[in-house]
Amino acid sequence: MTDVLLLGGTAEAVALAGALARRRPDLAVVTSLAGLSSAPSAVPGAVRRGGFGGADGLAAWLADEGVAALVDATHPFAARMATQAVEAAGRAGVPRVKLVRPMWPRRKGDRWIPVADAGEAAAALARLAPGAALITLGRRGLDAFARLSGMRLVVRAIEPPAGPLPLAGAELVLARGPFAEADETALMRERGIGALVTKASGGEATEGKIAAARALGLPVVMIRRPAAPAGPKAATVGEAMDWLDDRL
Numbered sequence: 001m002t003d004v005l006l007l008g009g010t011a012e013a014v015a016l017a018g019a020l021a022r023r024r025p026d027l028a029v030v031t032s033l034a035g036l037s038s039a040p041s042a043v044p045g046a047v048r049r050g051g052f053g054g055a056d057g058l059a060a061w062l063a064d065e066g067v068a069a070l071v072d073a074t075h076p077f078a079a080r081m082a083t084q085a086v087e088a089a090g091r092a093g094v095p096r097v098k099l100v101r102p103m104w105p106r107r108k109g110d111r112w113i114p115v116a117d118a119g120e121a122a123a124a125l126a127r128l129a130p131g132a133a134l135i136t137l138g139r140r141g142l143d144a145f146a147r148l149s150g151m152r153l154v155v156r157a158i159e160p161p162a163g164p165l166p167l168a169g170a171e172l173v174l175a176r177g178p179f180a181e182a183d184e185t186a187l188m189r190e191r192g193i194g195a196l197v198t199k200a201s202g203g204e205a206t207e208g209k210i211a212a213a214r215a216l217g218l219p220v221v222m223i224r225r226p227a228a229p230a231g232p233k234a235a236t237v238g239e240a241m242d243w244l245d246d247r248l
């Protein structure tokens with residue numbers, strides 16, 4: 001039986017699993033990972049991997065395990081899982097909270113260009129025509145940049161793409177956050193970066209690139225977040241702990 005199901009895949013989910021293990025050892029907590037990463041960060045406590053089979057599968061899992069509370073701590077761009085979590089929790093009658101990290105604060109000197117998706121990001125890059133662009137979207141969505149010409153593309157990801165990089169001639173940088181501003185500045189300088197492409201992920205672990213771009217006066221092409229699902233939200237691990245303490 002499982003008291004708390006944590007939908008993970010983020011640093012916040014790892015931190016919450018750790019906080020629960022320390023402060024609520026009475027609870028049986030399971031963190032669920034989609035299973036896309038071959039070397040995911042270590043997660044304290046029990047872990048399961050792989051999808052549930054849609055909202056129906058998740059609702060059945062919640063009922064079978066007698067789950068008392070569901071914390072959706074997936075990435076702000078994991079929109080499908082977030083929607084399915086709402087549906088499944090509703091069907092199974094399990095209280096749910098979305099742990100969603102705050103967006104980076106916008107500061108003086110920021111040159112953000114908001115776009116809807118990777119296709120719009122590529123179009124924005126074509127207009128900016130920087131000498132080189134740093135693309136920090138992970139392994140997916142890179143095809144959208146394949147037709148860009150006249151600029152160097154530097155792609156950063158945690159793991160290499162499964163097949164060959166869909167961008168001929170792109171430079172691949174493999175690294176796992178958190179990333180300090182000084183290191184991000186050095187990377188941008190060394191590679192002659194003229195523009196940054198990122199998702200509006202928010203969170204401290206990746207804020208260094210935003211600060212570095214600001215300091216260097218670089219434009220940031222930023223893919224907007226999908227809308228978070230309706231219902232209760234926690235902005236921090238502490239708020240999610242409070243929500244759980246109120247229920248369990």
Ligand SMILES: NC(=O)c1ccc[n+]([C@@H]2O[C@H](COP(=O)([O-])OP(=O)(O)OC[C@H]3O[C@@H](n4cnc5c(N)ncnc54)[C@H](OP(=O)(O)O)[C@@H]3O)[C@@H](O)[C@H]2O)c1
Nearest residue numbers: 008009032033034051052053054074075077078079080081
């Ligand atoms: N999207 C990003 O930019 C991003 C960045 C960093 C980390 N992540 C993490 O990577 C995972 C996948 O992201 P995504 O954007 O592909 O998600 P998604 O599009 O919202 O979900 C796709 C499918 O993956 C499965 N899934 C997603 N998260 C899961 C979890 N925590 N446990 C079990 N199954 C899960 C579900 O399969 P079933 O329908 O079969 O249940 C879901 O339908 C998430 O856990 C997310 O936190 C995503």
